Amino acid sequence: MIKMNLSRDVKLCFAVIVYTGVLSACSEGQPPVKGFVLPEGNIENGQEVFASVGCRSCHTVAALDLPPLEQAPLFDIELGGKVRRVKTYGELLTSIVNPNHTVSPKYRITLDPKERKDAQSPMPVFNDVITVTQLIDLAAFLHSHYEMYSPEYQGYMYVP
Ligand code: HEC
Incomplete structure (x- = not known):
């Protein structure tokens, strides 16, 4: 009998600790999930997506020879390279799914x-055009052409 009460008290105590922990996390204004991890993308597939969905009509990629375009490019914004605005994996994804976030x-x-x-941004939103897998591959492809990511970038983990 004593044993049973004890375990109930322990459970209750544990529940209170968890509950207050959750509350204090919320009160500090911290989002419950701090980052996200995407599966590793395929660079080659990403390059194909880049050409097939039309990124090429406005972008070149630093130090990469791409097949010539049939029509004149609409813009010539180079992606990749050493020093660019995009510095983290999160920024890279954001500029693809939300072009107006930072122009x-x-x-x-x-x-x-x-x-x-x-x-x-005159860049179209591709969110209903490409799949998440294509987005991940595109990001992997572009990321492989950026050389100066900030130290916060580690692998495919984005910590805001
Ligand atoms: C119609 C032209 C156009 C197309 C098509 C286009 N973009 Fe863009 N993109 C732009 C312009 C213009 C900018 C610069 C303004 C801005 O930051 O949105 C830009 C910016 C970017 C940036 C941020 C660059 C930086 O240094 O800040 C990334 C990354 C990018 N585009 C990726 C893509 C990808 C991937 C695709 C294909 C899925 C694509 N874009 C298709 C016009 C285009």
Whole structure:
């Protein structure tokens, strides 16, 4: 009998600890999940996606010879290379799924000075066009062409 009560008390105590832990985490304004980890992408497939969905009509990739385009490019924004705005894997994904989140200075500079501040990205949103697997492969492909990621980047883990 004593044994049973004890285990019930232990459980109750444990529940209180967990509950207060959750509450204090919330009160600090911390999101419950701090990062996410995507499966490793396939660089070769990513390069194919890059060509097939039309990223090529506005982008080149640093130090990479891509087959010539049939039509004149709409923009020439180079991706990859040593020093670029995109510095983390999270930023790279964000610029693909949410182009307006941060509009690249490289593009702003091409605009009339009055339009620069509120510039919207002319990049289409591909979220209903590509699959998540294609997105992961694209990110792996592009990431392999960036050389200066900040130290916070470790593998495929994004910690905001
Ligand atoms: C119609 C033209 C166009 C197409 C198509 C396009 N983009 Fe863009 N993209 C842009 C422009 C312009 C910018 C610069 C403005 C901005 O930051 O959104 C940009 C910015 C980016 C950036 C951020 C670059 C930086 O240094 O900040 C990434 C990454 C990117 N595009 C990836 C892609 C990928 C991947 C695809 C294909 C799925 C794609 N883009 C298709 C026009 C395009």
